[in-house]
Amino acid sequence: xxxxxxxxxxxLKKPVTGYDVVRIxxxxxxxxxxxTHSQIYTELHKMENDNLIDHELVIQEALPNKKxxxxxxxxxxxxxxxxxxxxxxxxxxxxxxLIKTTIFPFLSVVEIDKLLDEVIEREDKILSxxxxxxxxxxxxxxxxxxxxxxxxxxxxxxxxxxxxxKWAKQYINExx
Amino acid sequence: xxxxxxxxxxxLKKPVTGYDVVRIxxxxxxxxxxxTHSQIYTELHKMENDNLIDHELVIQEALPNKKxxxxxxxxxxxxxxxxxxxxxxxxxxxxxxLIKTTIFPFLSVVEIDKLLDEVIEREDKILSxxxxxxxxxxxxxxxxxxxxxxxxxxxxxxxxxxxxxKWAKQYINExx
DNA sequence: CTTATATATGTCTTTTTAGACATATGAAAC
DNA sequence: GTTTCATATGTCTAAAAAGACATATATAAG
Numbered sequence: 001x002x003x004x005x006x007x008x009x010x011x012l013k014k015p016v017t018g019y020d021v022v023r024i025x026x027x028x029x030x031x032x033x034x035x036t037h038s039q040i041y042t043e044l045h046k047m048e049n050d051n052l053i054d055h056e057l058v059i060q061e062a063l064p065n066k067k068x069x070x071x072x073x074x075x076x077x078x079x080x081x082x083x084x085x086x087x088x089x090x091x092x093x094x095x096x097x098l099i100k101t102t103i104f105p106f107l108s109v110v111e112i113d114k115l116l117d118e119v120i121e122r123e124d125k126i127l128s129x130x131x132x133x134x135x136x137x138x139x140x141x142x143x144x145x146x147x148x149x150x151x152x153x154x155x156x157x158x159x160x161x162x163x164x165x166k167w168a169k170q171y172i173n174e175x176x
Numbered sequence: 177x178x179x180x181x182x183x184x185x186x187x188l189k190k191p192v193t194g195y196d197v198v199r200i201x202x203x204x205x206x207x208x209x210x211x212t213h214s215q216i217y218t219e220l221h222k223m224e225n226d227n228l229i230d231h232e233l234v235i236q237e238a239l240p241n242k243k244x245x246x247x248x249x250x251x252x253x254x255x256x257x258x259x260x261x262x263x264x265x266x267x268x269x270x271x272x273x274l275i276k277t278t279i280f281p282f283l284s285v286v287e288i289d290k291l292l293d294e295v296i297e298r299e300d301k302i303l304s305x306x307x308x309x310x311x312x313x314x315x316x317x318x319x320x321x322x323x324x325x326x327x328x329x330x331x332x333x334x335x336x337x338x339x340x341x342k343w344a345k346q347y348i349n350e351x352x
Numbered sequence: 353c354t355t356a357t358a359t360a361t362g363t364c365t366t367t368t369t370a371g372a373c374a375t376a377t378g379a380a381a382c
Numbered sequence: 383g384t385t386t387c388a389t390a391t392g393t394c395t396a397a398a399a400a401g402a403c404a405t406a407t408a409t410a411a412g
Contacts, residue, residue, distance in 0.1 A: 001368090006275045064375095067390090067391080094208075096264065099185055238408060
């Protein structure tokens with residue numbers, strides 16, 4: 001049920017197409033929510049059915065037609081109500097890599113290093129993409145508070161992860 | 177499909193009951209995976225059906241009977257195979273609170289502070305529980321590498337979150 | 353005395369999510 | 383010329399997950 005509030009949060013900023021929502025979602029929300037385009041399109045239909053959003057069809061000559069979604073009054077009220085009233089739920093994390101630490105006692109230092117290096121590489125990429133996005137975002141005129149806060153969160157998360165990886169490598173090398 | 181490898185990782189350390197698995201899971205894995213007891217019991221049945229684990233029934237007088245699960249050879253091999261071969265997947269996070277930042281432009285400093293204080297309280301509790309668990313764990317004789325690494329991860333994650341919250345409070349107070 | 357907590361294991365239904373399948377065009381790259 | 387990428391929107395099925403429903407006893411707390 002929270003996905004729809006993430007989507008409402010995107011559409012709140014400015015009217016966008018489903019395609020835009022997917023793109024914005026993957027660029028700006030990966031740090032705290034995950035979804036796929038199929039789920040997003042389906043949820044948008046449900047939200048429109050529940051009168052939280054509506055759309056205007058824009059006919060394009062060359063490119064495919066598009067539906068530009070906007071929040072309805074109901075949608076905006078419901079989003080703000082949700083944000084204030086919805087009780088805090090603990091964050092849910094699904095991190096495949098950290099499960100792998102359970103078998104570290106059965107692996108060699110080389111094998112563990114290989115796994116950790118993979119994660120470092122991945123997280124390095126994410127971090128530099130996030131920093132790039134932050135830089136681009138900072139150059140804009142209309143900067144919303146939400147994005148300022150969550151981009152910073154994304155950077156801190158990746159930095160923490162990378163520092164932990166480096167600490168883990170050192171720790172493994174000391175004890176093995 | 178990854179849940180089963182998290183569960184195999186728990187049972188690998190020592191034979192345990194489903195009830196134990198749930199408890200260990202919630203104490204030691206909340207930092208990187210989430211599940212419920214209903215899903216865990218169901219998955220254990222499937223895993224036994226796939227010959228990854230088996231159980232010994234222990235009849236108890238006062239307390240209910242229990243099933244003590246152990247890894248089979250197949251189970252252990254499959255877990256190690258998975259850890260080495262399974263390609264890295266990006267971590268998936270579902271954090272209800274961070275969605276709420278999208279409506280911060282429509283809230284007063286007082287309202288935002290209230291939301292952030294709630295998270296700080298929650299995260300403080302988690303952090304002190306984790307530190308307590310780390311202390312207890314460090315006093316044991318058999319300390320497995322996996323737990324040493326993931327507990328440290330949990331602490332770093334909570335600390336990062338708390339620092340971000342404090343930064344966010346300060347930032348909001350400066351601009352509003 | 354009554355209530356809550358810990359032990360212990362399950363099922364059932366609904367919702368959420370993932371991933372594949374499906375289509376169509378323009379533009380750019382090679 | 384052909385392939386890949388970006389635009390744009392969807393459906394369908396299977397798997398994963400959440401949450402309620404279900405039961406039973408001992409012990410500790412109030």
